[in-house]
Amino acid sequence: MADEPLIRAVRLRREDVPDFGRYPFSSPAIRGLSKLDLSAPVTLLAGENGSGKSTLIEALAVAAGFNAEGGSKNMTVVTRPSHSELHEYIRVERGSRRERTGYFLRAESFFNVATHIEELDAAPGGPPIIDSYGGVSLHEQSHGESFLSLVLNRFGADGLYVLDEPEAALSLRGCLALIRRMHELVADGSQFVVATHSPIILGYPDARIYVLSEDGIAETPYEETEQYELTRSFLDDRNRFLHYLLADE
Numbered sequence: 070m071a072d073e074p075l076i077r078a079v080r081l082r083r084e085d086v087p088d089f090g091r092y093p094f095s096s097p098a099i100r101g102l103s104k105l106d107l108s109a110p111v112t113l114l115a116g117e118n119g120s121g122k123s124t125l126i127e128a129l130a131v132a133a134g135f136n137a138e139g140g141s142k143n144m145t146v147v148t149r150p151s152h153s154e155l156h157e158y159i160r161v162e163r164g165s166r167r168e169r170t171g172y173f174l175r176a177e178s179f180f181n182v183a184t185h186i187e188e189l190d191a192a193p194g195g196p197p198i199i200d201s202y203g204g205v206s207l208h209e210q211s212h213g214e215s216f217l218s219l220v221l222n223r224f225g226a227d228g229l230y231v232l233d234e235p236e237a238a239l240s241l242r243g244c245l246a247l248i249r250r251m252h253e254l255v256a257d258g259s260q261f262v263v264a265t266h267s268p269i270i271l272g273y274p275d276a277r278i279y280v281l282s283e284d285g286i287a288e289t290p291y292e293e294t295e296q297y298e299l300t301r302s303f304l305d306d307r308n309r310f311l312h313y314l315l316a317d318e
């Protein structure tokens with residue numbers, strides 16, 4: 070039997086929203102939102118560029134206690150604020166247990182986190198944090214290497230992990246390694262909310278998939294996602310696919 074979820078749901082306090090006509094409330098995914106069930110161990114957010122995945126996932130992360138710039142909860146990386154005010158209008162419904170650890174991956178700010186870890190380790194006191202990242206400076210590893218060392222070394226049991234497009238750093242094998250590690254962590258009581266375009270990550274077993282679009286947020290079976298359908302028809306008959314794609318008007 071799976072553990073209780075760390076986070077059961079996120080609610081938009083619609084009555085307090087000042088104006089559904091402007092960003093971030095105007096995004097179709099947010100405009101119709103009242104409650105989104107997040108009780109599955111792995112929830113995946115899919116949808117076209119600009120459909121609101123990052124807006125939603127950042128607000129969720131901040132409302133759940135993460136730094137808006139990304140990182141673990143005890144990091145205080147502060148740069149230019151680039152997240153929306155949406156987090157002030159949502160409420161995170163928690164389960165009965167608390168996470169012991171966690172991480173918010175904000176794709177654009179992973180570099181800031183790497184810098185912050187180096188700064189912390191340069192100061193006296195405490196064991197070097199870099200040890201838990203595989204012992205090699207994250208700046209001296211490739212984007213994907215550093216992300217995988219983070220996932221393999223820093224992510225632990227009973228953790229809450231909010232990841233925005235983790236595949237941006239990863240090869241196909243890297244995505245498979247991520248899925249494998251997610252599976253171990255889920256068995257150890259962790260929970261994931263992941264925004265992704267990857268047809269591989271979307272295929273995580275028994276994940277709940279929400280597709281964000283002009284029509285709002287819809288739970289969608291894997292085989293009915295555009296990522297699955299398009300990838301499948303491309304691979305089934307690439308020449309035919311490209312023939313139509315590249316045909317003159």
Ligand SMILES: Nc1ncnc2c1ncn2[C@@H]1O[C@H](COP(=O)(O)OP(=O)(O)OP(=O)(O)O)[C@@H](O)[C@H]1O
Nearest residue numbers: 092096116117118119120121122123124125151153
């Ligand atoms: N600071 C902002 N001010 C106004 N509009 C914004 C702002 N940030 C994002 N938007 C708009 O909100 C919409 C949702 O953006 P968001 O970044 O959440 O999309 P996304 O689903 O994460 O896209 P992608 O797949 O490209 O990462 C987009 O139309 C975008 O142009």
Ligand SMILES: [Mg+2]
Nearest residue numbers: 122123124233
């Ligand atoms: Mg995004």
